[in-house]
Amino acid sequence: MTATIGRAIPPQRQRVLDALNLKEPDRVPIGLWGTVEGYQHLRRGLGMGYNEDFKNYRTGSTTWTTDVAFEADLAEKLDVDFLRVSIGPSGGSPGFRVLDLDSIPVPLQVPSPPDDAEINIDEWGVVRKWTPHENGGYYEMIGYPLFDATSAPLEEGLEILREFPWPDPWDEAMWQDSPVPGMSLREYCKYVREETPFALMGQGGRGGLFEQAKYMVGYAKIFSDFIESPEFLDAMLIKLVDLEIEHNKAFLAQCGEYIDWLRMSPEDLASEKTAFMSLPMFENQLVPHYKRATLATKEFYHTKNPNGKIQFHSCGAIPEPFMRHLIDCGVDGYDSMPPKVARHSNPSAKKRQLGDEMFFYGGIDVQETLPWGTVEDVRAEVRQRIWEVGHGGGFLLSSSHRLEHDVPVENTLAMIEEAHEYGKYPLPDTPPEGADTGDGYEPWDPNPKKRKRRPKPSPAA
Amino acid sequence: MPLKIDTEIEFDLEDLQYDFEDSMETDRWHDAPAELKELFHRLEWNIIDGEHADTVGFIDTALEGDISARTLISGPMATGIAEVGRRFKMDEYFLPEVMMSAKCMHEALARLKPLILAEKSEEVGTVVIGTVQGDLHDIGKKIVAMMMEAAGFTVHDLGVTVPPEKFVEAVREHNPQIVGFSALLTTTMNMQWETLKVFAAEGLREDLKVFVGGAPISQAWCDKIGADAYAMDALVAVDKAKACVTRLKNLTGGAPELHEAMLEIDREREAAKAAAAE
Secondary structure, three states: OOOOOOOOOOHHHHHHHHHHOOOOOOEOOEEOOEOHHHHHHHHHHOOOOOOOOOOOOOEOOOOOOOOEOOOHHHHHHHOOOEEEEEOOOOOOOOOOOOOOHHHOOOOOOOOOOOOOOOEEEOOOOOEEEEEEEOOEEEEEEEEOOOOOHHHOOHHHHHHHHHHOOOOOOOOHHHHOOOOOOOOOHHHHHHHHHHHOOOEEEEEOOOOOOHHHHHHHHOHHHHHHHHHHOHHHHHHHHHHHHHHHHHHHHHHHHHHHHHOOEEEOOOOOOEOOOOEOOOHHHHHHHOHHHHHHHHHHHHHHHHHHOOOOEEEEEOOOOOOHHHHHHHHHOOOOEEEEOOOOOOHHHOHHHHHHHHOOOOEEEEEEOOOOHHHHOOHHHHHHHHHHHHHHHOOOOOEEEEEOOOEOOOOOHHHHHHHHHHHHHHOEOOOOOOOOOOOOOOOOOOOOOOOOOOOOOOOOOOOOO | OOOOOOOOOOOOOHHHHOOHHHHHHOOOOOOOOHHHHHHHHHHHHHHHHOOHHHHHHHHHHHHHOOOOHHHHHHHHHHHHHHHHHHHHHOOOOOHHHHHHHHHHHHHHHHHHHHHHHHHOOOOOEEEEEEEEOOOOOOHHHHHHHHHHHHOOEEEEEOOOOEOHHHHHHHHHHHOOOEEEEEOOOOOOOHHHHHHHHHHHHOOOHHHOEEEEEOOOOOHHHHHHHOOOEEOOOHHHHHHHHHHHHOOOOOOOOOOHHHHHHHHHHHHHHHHHHHHHHO
């Protein structure tokens, strides 16, 4: 059991800890996850004050759009159970540390002319263009610093990797502030643990492995590089693993004892239909890197919090054999459980396949139900998901990706209310309408039809 | 005069699921001389295997043998990439393998493009095509563009992530009968709709027959946004485009009769397929 200082574990945090430890809590724990605009939209809808300048938030990742921390007052008002926090530069920055173009030793693939849009180079050397939309905007990736390096002669490519101005994981600017103005990251995490009832998930990584490799090389090219430039890719992934481990350590050194579970830098390994790559390619070219990153992170984490769990993110339909490898790498939990993917890997299948070995986070559809469904659609989906994934514990309910500004506030509220009502343990045995009970399910086939020569027509025929 | 070879494609090419020897034993391209038949099969397998460094070599050899660019595109290149698509659909191929095959197609199309332009005999019509804003997918749209070109259309390919105003500009400049929007992502398909709305706002809708295509696109999506035609592949796109500039040329963009005529083409294809299967 996790040690507490001077008081009992509050019920919110306790139900999260139970779920993480694959025990049935009193009810399914709930959390929120969103973009800046989604966060603003929710606070506005609830009549709560908020910072209107969407560019002046402390955001925490270098992926396409950025996560924002949901503050404790909102969590209290909505009666949810956990918060998220990440390492990151202070508020007012674009969510990443901005590099000077001249410090990049390789020519960047900046589409010309870059017109008069706001162009930044993020801390990985990826060229980002501020792309506004009606409610805010995001930093679109438009140039990939290692695009040419992968196809250069190997020695030249490796030299670029050595010279590249990689981000400094131990940059102190990354933990000077927190979602609460005036508090450092460590102070904030201590505050959440000691003065709020909420559990806390943390994220220290700034880019990840395969995911960051995509951003460094470009989306299309990275895939053929798995076939054409495996040595370069391996060297790049070794570097990215080193950085992931160090980023996680730097973060955990600040606040590891207050972090109930850690999310590795998000990865995307699958489309909605299947994995991005074949199982052998995944086993040979990615698994060793995931293993090193996860195990080293976990080892350090456990010096701070011996019960700390590791959560892995991917969108899409990751087939079961891929998930089993991740578990072998030391992964304890998986988000974001997108429900509208191929049935071999939907939330119901994931629970049946892996529910004894890992916890799950997410699950409520952000592609249709939350933004476009009715309140009753949302409630029905919450019941389905809780029934599919919640039995035996191990389910933390949240949106299946970031809540954006197009999700009506009443739908977010319906999600939470229904989880409060239906999510009480023990859960019913009878499935709610529309739940995937596994009838007629077919597992993903890791061995597509073996090629056999067709029987030749006999000469007599 | 280039050799005339039957390139009628049947996409259930079972022999391409086995190996080169098997595909050589079929009677596909039986009307080609033996060495060309072998070359065609080698080109198919070059694309399936993604050996893009060798692709242009095969193309050049075929061209020396007096094979037209159009025959190559609608023949072995189409069958090869169709098999790649089938493998992708069946989880036998994944993105890395598909990208390698895509490189073969890009190499081949780059080599053939000037010849297609030179080969075109009659002017059938003009098409403006592009992948909508925010979407970087190129190859499907490129194939549609090339097949249209091979069918005699003048095609203005605006490339990828094309903003609505660029489409409008190109339409004003080139006066096409047809405009095609490609989108490969559920997150970008909505841009087809947005672009269409801009056309309407600019008063261009009736002058244009609007085609939509791409992996997440369906007839239902086409109906919902009020486009004229959905094309499930490049060949269907060409069929429908030809109809649009010939027997249907007097129908205005957005007209219900045009929409119905496009659906009729699908029904005819289905019926022909069913008849062939029997």
